[in-house]
Amino acid sequence: MKCALCGRENVLNFHHLIPRSLHTNKWFKKHFTKEELNQGIYICKRDCHKEIHIFIPEKEMGRYFNTLEKLLSHPKILNYINWIKKKDVE
Numbered sequence: 001m002k003c004a005l006c007g008r009e010n011v012l013n014f015h016h017l018i019p020r021s022l023h024t025n026k027w028f029k030k031h032f033t034k035e036e037l038n039q040g041i042y043i044c045k046r047d048c049h050k051e052i053h054i055f056i057p058e059k060e061m062g063r064y065f066n067t068l069e070k071l072l073s074h075p076k077i078l079n080y081i082n083w084i085k086k087k088d089v090e
Contacts, residue, residue, distance in 0.1 A: 004041040004068055005048045006081050010089045013045040015052065017071075018062040028062060041068055044084075051080050 002009050016038070022028045023037050043049050055076040056065055065071050072078060 001042060003044045003048055005043050005052075005071070005077075006084050008044065008085065008089055010044040011046065012042040013049060014040050015043045015049055016040045017066045017068075019058040021058055022062045032066075036066075039066075047084055048081075051084075052077065055080070 001012055003012060017040050018028060018032060018037050028037065043052070052061070052071065056074060065074055065077075072081070
């Protein structure tokens with residue numbers, strides 16, 4: 001499988017688009033269905049997943065960057081993806 005963000009074949013893991021730590025938060029329970037809370041993408045475990053959490057705080061991620069398209073619109077994520085795509089998988 002390839003990473004949903006960078007497209008490289010790598011060791012992947014599941015990234016919840018709305019972080020699991022927010023699933024019991026009243027605001028998130030009110031605004032998203034259980035299915036929406038559990039949606040996610042498979043991304044590079046060591047590279048992309050780590051960087052997403054460095055660049056975007058969890059509440060901001062859950063509220064504003066909760067789809068693949070929205071993640072890719074974040075300037076720091078987009079810059080990172082453009083850079084990492086050119087790198088070999090270690």
